[in-house]
Structures are given as structure tokens and as C-alpha cells.
Amino acid sequence: MATCEVCGNEYDKAMRISVGGGDAHTFDSFECAIQRLAPSCAHCGCRIVGHGTEAGGHMYCCAHCARHAGESRIKDRV
Numbered sequence: 001m002a003t004c005e006v007c008g009n010e011y012d013k014a015m016r017i018s019v020g021g022g023d024a025h026t027f028d029s030f031e032c033a034i035q036r037l038a039p040s041c042a043h044c045g046c047r048i049v050g051h052g053t054e055a056g057g058h059m060y061c062c063a064h065c066a067r068h069a070g071e072s073r074i075k076d077r078v
């Protein structure tokens with residue numbers, strides 16, 4: 001039995017995810033893992049689960065958000 005570190009749920013099939021060979025985190029679902037591990041967009045605040053766009057040291061969910069935040073050189077991958 002393991003306890004999800006996000007919602008505190010106890011679950012016998014909990015998943016353990018280690019990031020960059022560092023600490024291992026315990027979650028009961030991907031939803032909780034994303035909430036804890038995924039970066040959030042610096043413009044709209046949504047969780048970046050895919051590739052995202054990095055600009056000026058900030059992570060954005062898409063080029064649209066990066067542009068809104070003032071990064072004019074960013075283009076969506078085509």
C-alpha cells in the first residue's frame with residue numbers, strides 16, 4: 001500500500017516516478033502525477049503535458065501563449 005503524495009489516497013497499485021534519477025514520487029494516478037510534476041504555462045497556467053515551448057527561461061504550453069507573453073520569435077512547430 002502506498003500513499004499518493006498529491007491527494008493522499010492510499011492505493012495498492014500506486015505508481016512511483018523518479019525524476020532525473022533523483023527523488024521518487026508516489027502517485028495513485030497520472031492525474032496526480034501531472035499535477036505534481038508537469039510544469040505550468042507561464043501565460044495561461046495550464047499544465048504542460050506535451051512538449052511545450054520554452055522561451056526566455058519560461059515554459060509555455062504553445063507558441064500562442066509565448067507570443068502573448070511577449071516572446072515574438074517563437075513559432076509553432078510545423
Ligand SMILES: [Zn+2]
Pocket residue numbers: 004005006007008009027028029032
Ligand atoms: Zn492522487
Ligand SMILES: [Zn+2]
Pocket residue numbers: 041042043044045046060061062065
Ligand atoms: Zn498556455
